[in-house]
Amino acid sequence: MSQYLFLTLALVSVATALLMVLSRNPVHSVLYLIATFFAIAGQYVLLNAQFLAIVHIIVYAGAIMVLFLFVLMLLNLNNATEPQKSNAWKVTGAIASGSLLLVMVGALKGSSAAVAQVAHKADVGLVQNLGRVLFTDFVVPFEIAGILFLAAMVGAVLVGKRDIKL
Amino acid sequence: MQSLSNRSKLVVNKEMTFMERIYLPAILKGMWTTLKHFFRNVTGKTATLRYPEVKRDFAPVYRGWHVLKRDEQGRENCTACGLCAVACPAEAITMTAAEREKGEEHLYREEKYAAVYEINMLRCIFCGLCEEACPKEAIFLTDRIVPTDYVRQNFVFGKDMLVEGVEPEKRINVKVRQKHVTEKK
Amino acid sequence: MSALLLFISAVIIEKTALVLVMFLITLGIAAYSTYGERKVAAFLQDRLGPDRAGPWGILQPLADGAKMFTKEDFIPKDSNKWLFILGPGAFIFVALMTSAVIPWGTYFTGFGLNVDLQVADVNIGILYVMGFVSLGVYGIMIGGWASNNKYSLFGAIRASSQMISYELAMGLSIISVILITGTLSLRGIADGQAGTWLGFIPQWNVFLQPLGFIIFFVCALAETNRAPFDLPECETELVGGYHTEYSAMKLGSFLFAEYINMFISSAVISTVYFGGYNFPGIDPSWLWGLMGPVVIFAKTFFFIFVFMWIRWTLPRFRYDQLMHLGWKSLIPLSILNMLLTGAGILCLG
Amino acid sequence: MLETIQQIPIEHYVLYSSVLFIIGIFGVLTRRNAIVVLMCVELMLNAVNLLLAAFSTYLSDAQGQIMVFFIMVVAAAEAAVGLGILVMIYRNTKSTDISLLDKLKN
Numbered sequence: 156m157s158q159y160l161f162l163t164l165a166l167v168s169v170a171t172a173l174l175m176v177l178s179r180n181p182v183h184s185v186l187y188l189i190a191t192f193f194a195i196a197g198q199y200v201l202l203n204a205q206f207l208a209i210v211h212i213i214v215y216a217g218a219i220m221v222l223f224l225f226v227l228m229l230l231n232l233n234n235a236t237e238p239q240k241s242n243a244w245k246v247t248g249a250i251a252s253g254s255l256l257l258v259m260v261g262a263l264k265g266s267s268a269a270v271a272q273v274a275h276k277a278d279v280g281l282v283q284n285l286g287r288v289l290f291t292d293f294v295v296p297f298e299i300a301g302i303l304f305l306a307a308m309v310g311a312v313l314v315g316k317r318d319i320k321l
Numbered sequence: 322m323q324s325l326s327n328r329s330k331l332v333v334n335k336e337m338t339f340m341e342r343i344y345l346p347a348i349l350k351g352m353w354t355t356l357k358h359f360f361r362n363v364t365g366k367t368a369t370l371r372y373p374e375v376k377r378d379f380a381p382v383y384r385g386w387h388v389l390k391r392d393e394q395g396r397e398n399c400t401a402c403g404l405c406a407v408a409c410p411a412e413a414i415t416m417t418a419a420e421r422e423k424g425e426e427h428l429y430r431e432e433k434y435a436a437v438y439e440i441n442m443l444r445c446i447f448c449g450l451c452e453e454a455c456p457k458e459a460i461f462l463t464d465r466i467v468p469t470d471y472v473r474q475n476f477v478f479g480k481d482m483l484v485e486g487v488e489p490e491k492r493i494n495v496k497v498r499q500k501h502v503t504e505k506k
Numbered sequence: 507m508s509a510l511l512l513f514i515s516a517v518i519i520e521k522t523a524l525v526l527v528m529f530l531i532t533l534g535i536a537a538y539s540t541y542g543e544r545k546v547a548a549f550l551q552d553r554l555g556p557d558r559a560g561p562w563g564i565l566q567p568l569a570d571g572a573k574m575f576t577k578e579d580f581i582p583k584d585s586n587k588w589l590f591i592l593g594p595g596a597f598i599f600v601a602l603m604t605s606a607v608i609p610w611g612t613y614f615t616g617f618g619l620n621v622d623l624q625v626a627d628v629n630i631g632i633l634y635v636m637g638f639v640s641l642g643v644y645g646i647m648i649g650g651w652a653s654n655n656k657y658s659l660f661g662a663i664r665a666s667s668q669m670i671s672y673e674l675a676m677g678l679s680i681i682s683v684i685l686i687t688g689t690l691s692l693r694g695i696a697d698g699q700a701g702t703w704l705g706f707i708p709q710w711n712v713f714l715q716p717l718g719f720i721i722f723f724v725c726a727l728a729e730t731n732r733a734p735f736d737l738p739e740c741e742t743e744l745v746g747g748y749h750t751e752y753s754a755m756k757l758g759s760f761l762f763a764e765y766i767n768m769f770i771s772s773a774v775i776s777t778v779y780f781g782g783y784n785f786p787g788i789d790p791s792w793l794w795g796l797m798g799p800v801v802i803f804a805k806t807f808f809f810i811f812v813f814m815w816i817r818w819t820l821p822r823f824r825y826d827q828l829m830h831l832g833w834k835s836l837i838p839l840s841i842l843n844m845l846l847t848g849a850g851i852l853c854l855g
Numbered sequence: 856m857l858e859t860i861q862q863i864p865i866e867h868y869v870l871y872s873s874v875l876f877i878i879g880i881f882g883v884l885t886r887r888n889a890i891v892v893l894m895c896v897e898l899m900l901n902a903v904n905l906l907l908a909a910f911s912t913y914l915s916d917a918q919g920q921i922m923v924f925f926i927m928v929v930a931a932a933e934a935a936v937g938l939g940i941l942v943m944i945y946r947n948t949k950s951t952d953i954s955l956l957d958k959l960k961n
Contacts (some may be wrong), residue, residue: 157862165687165871172875172898176882176891182651184891188898189644190876195901202912207920209633211904214927215690218670219897219934225666226938227890228659230945248884250657256877263869279917282630282690288917289924300928307932311939345720348820355550355819362549369553 161202168194185224190217204280335489358408381497384447384462387440387478388485388493398459401435409452413444431457438483440469440475452502461495461502521574524625528605536765537567539810543765546814557576574758582751593649594752594759600645601766604638607631608773609693611783611798612790623798631692632680635743635774636673639729640769646731646738649760650748661747664825665738668728671832672735676725678716678840682847683711683778692774696782708786712779717843719779721836726771728832731764740822750838772809773802780805868909875902888946889951893937900930 170190175187192215199208278284289297340346362368390398401418413416419436422430428434452461470476485493513617541556541564556563581590608631611623628634643666650662686691688697701709712719729737739747746752749760776782782805783790783798790798823831874899882895904923911919945951 161863161867165867169871169874172878175898176878176886178894179887181891184894186648188894190902191898195905196857198905199908202908204908204912204920206630206633207908207923208922209630209637210927212637213633213640214931215626215671215901217637219931221643221647221666221670222934222938223642223890223894223900224644225670226942228647228651228663228666229942230951231659243883248881251875251884252881255880256873259873259877260870264868274745278916279912280920284917285920290919292918293921296925300925303928303932307936311935312942314936314939314943352815352819355815358552359546359549359815362552367549367552367554371554371557 157201161198164194164197164201167191168198181227182224185220185227188223189216189220192220202280206280206282206285335408347399366438381462382501383464384449386463386465386467387445387483388441388461388463388495389438389483389491390459390461390495391485393486394427396426396428396430397434397484398429398457399438400433400457400459401438402433402456404454404461405451408450409445410450411444411446413441413446414451415439425503435480438480440478440483441445442478443473449502452498453505458499461498463493463495463498465493465504520621520626524621524623525606528610528625529602532602532605532766532769533762536762537571539765539768540570540761541566542810543817546811547818550815550818571758574755575740577754579756580751582654584654585751586654589648589652590751591756592758593645594647594747594763595645595654597645598759598763598766600638601644601763601770604635604767604770605773607634607692607695608770608777609782610802612795614795615791620650623795627691627693628689632690632695632778635692636677636680639676639771639808640669640673641673642729642763645763646748650738652753653748655751656748657744658748661738661744663743665731665748668731668735668737668828668832671729671829672725672836675721675832675836675840676729678837678844679715679721679725680778682715682718682840682844685844685847686711686714691754692777692782694815696784699781700784702786706786708781708784709736710779710781711790715847717839719775719849721840721843722779722829723775724836726775727813727816728828730767730771730813732768732813734820734822735828736817736822737825737828741747742822768813769806769808772806772813775809776802776805804833809855820846834835865909865913868906872902872906872909875899875905879958887952887954889953891954893934893941896933897930900926907960 171187171190173246175184175191178184178187192211196208196211196216199205244249334440392398401416403416403418404410406414406416409411415437416435417437418433421432421434449462449463486492544566545555545563547553556566559565559569580589583805590674606625607628609624609627614621614623621632646665647662650660655660683695687695689695689698695711699708699710703713704708707713727733732740737747738744739749744750749757753810780835783802788797788801790801879895879899879902882898883892886892886895904926907919907923907926911923913916941951944956948955
């Protein structure tokens with residue numbers, strides 16, 4: 156059962172990710188990426204990380220992608236306005252990324268799976284457990300993340316406001 | 322400019338107080354007003370009527386479609402003196418006078434009558450000055466609503482639309498209106 | 507093994523039945539909300555409202571539905587056809603999904619059955635609601651963009667920025683509730699509000715979180731695109747906003763989903779702030795456990811009425827006022843509320 | 856979902872997320888629209904997230920999922936600032952084509 160779910164979700168996410176990269180209309184790209192994110196959220200549920208799954212949906216599908224779509228609609232970009240790279244670029248890109256994939260798969264072949272021996276705890280992905288770890292072991296990074304957010308907010312407002320000519 | 326009615330209010334763009342700036346008191350006040358209306362209407366006292374089934378009463382002095390009266394013997398009161406046309410501020414009334422012939426005594430009360438009497442209902446403003454001007458109590462405004470039409474020509478009402486019928490059941494009761502006009506005179 | 511299979515199939519049948527019942531109830535309530543809205547609007551404005559279809563016009567939703575289904579279904583020539591169809595579909599789908607985690611009562615215990623009156627007791631139910639509420643905007647954005655009409659596009663853009671702005675304040679005010687209740691499960695939040703203080707004040711979160719409730723309520727109005735926050739579809743400026751180009755049942759699904767959203771957010775408000783299926787002096791397990799649904803539906807209907815009451819009382823905001831209210835008033839206030847709640851918990855234990 | 860880790864070897868997750876990552880890289884290399892490039896970066900971050908979550912579950916260690924949260928924080932900040940910059944670029948050049956932004960070359 157899990158295998159089939161995993162396979163289906165994986166195929167869906169890879170297919171929509173490819174469509175995202177290949178479709179010429181940026182709005183279609185955004186919609187395909189949203190579909191990819193839903194498939195990935197499904198993978199999180201499969202991995203018993205429900206809290207992560209719902210946060211993933213809220214953050215990515217609910218906020219970040221809405222922001223992307225909003226900017227696209229604000230700038231009103233259609234496929235007519237986007238210049239395409241030449242085919243040579245595309246072939247080069249495909250070769251480069253393909254060879255990186257080859258390197259990764261090759262490295263994976265050489266490794267041995269030494270992970271599944273750990274006793275499994277079902278409550279790892281639950282919000283109580285995550286909260287405890289986050290607010291004890293990771294409390295300093297957590298605060299720093301808050302400062303990062305503040306900096307990003309101030310930066311976004313500043314960038315959006317100032318009228319500098321390039 | 323000096324205000325004549327002393328009802329005008331000067332608009333002041335003053336700083337809002339804290340209570341005004343949180344808006345909630347004003348919102349609650351407005352919602353209380355609408356809620357009062359809601360309950361008044363739920364208990365059945367709607368201002369609106371279910372029109373074709375329920376009709377609103379006319380005011381006793383309502384001014385609608387004109388009628389040219391006949392007397393008790395069924396003779397037309399109008400003598401085509403033209404005072405109504407003179408009084409009309411909208412120039413809606415025209416008429417052509419004619420002499421009464423022998424044998425027409427049962428039709429017209431006096432020696433002169435209106436051969437043609439037309440009121441343009443599109444021009445008429447239903448002010449009632451014609452009935453005040455009439456010395457013979459011949460024209461009255463009634464509580465009948467002028468029917469609608471698609472063609473302008475059809476709103477020029479001739480005598481066929483204005484003079485009441487001879488038969489008692491076709492007579493139009495203008496008692497209240499008559500009293501009102503006489504008092505005004 | 508077969509016993510386990512039997513158990514699993516029983517659970518599946520039970521949940522399917524519950525989902526179907528909830529689906530039908532939601533659609534019925536949404537249909538009759540349209541009638542209720544028109545009646546309430548009429549009464550607030552000294553009118554009679556629809557009264558021709560059936561006694562007091564109670565068959566009006568059927569007449570409206572028949573009209574919606576039989577009108578010409580029009581797809582603009584230069585629109586993006588698939589996305590044009592996907593928009594209303596996504597909107598109504600997301601609206602219907604949200605009701606899955608709301609506890610409508612404790613347990614139904616009649617006819618030898620023991621049915622949990624909640625489709626799924628997710629331990630992060632309130633986050634699930636937030637997630638699906640934030641997805642609701644996609645239907646509007648896709649539909650508005652695919653129409654290839656500048657008014658629709660404006661409506662879509664307005665909807666998205668409004669949703670993003672008000673979601674923040676909504677989430678922050680919910681965090682204060684979570685601080686008090688200590689759980690993310692809606693069943694847990696509802697159960698935590700049983701009982702009374704001093705014997706007559708119900709232990710509802712609204713008495714602990716009055717400011718949070720007001721913020722949440724304002725944000726719920728904005729998230730459901732209800733007046734005075736109905737800028738994405740405001741008739742006076744944008745014709746019909748994102749649904750300008752829609753007709754027939756596609757328009758119907760947009761309008762329908764709006765009423766479903768209103769119903770769901772009323773239910774969430776009653777659950778989070780007004781004790782859900784709890785009411786002092788009433789045990790939710792009475793009447794084979796159907797007393798719980800009766801109580802929560804009564805609260806929900808009250809809030810649906812308040813939504814309508816507000817719509818027909820208040821004028822619409824201007825767009826910059828909307829953004830000012832969201833970013834400069836509600837978000838600082840909700841952060842303040844959160845800090846006060848935290849301080850209160852720290853001091854009082 | 857205990858059966859997940861019994862039935863699916865961890866290598867599948869590694870392979871799967873590297874494919875997603877490669878698709879992201881391919882997009883970054885071949886697309887010229889800056890918004891799509893940003894989206895591809897988001898996809899790459901997600902591939903890493905998925906891998907972290909998978910390892911966290913397989914090792915029964917919550918730290919991996921905590922790392923995912925931090926990556927989400929970075930992604931959200933990046934999206935906000937990146938889109939802000941993009942809107943500014945669009946205002947000045949009336950285009951989101953990244954190949955126009957090579958003014959620093961000479």
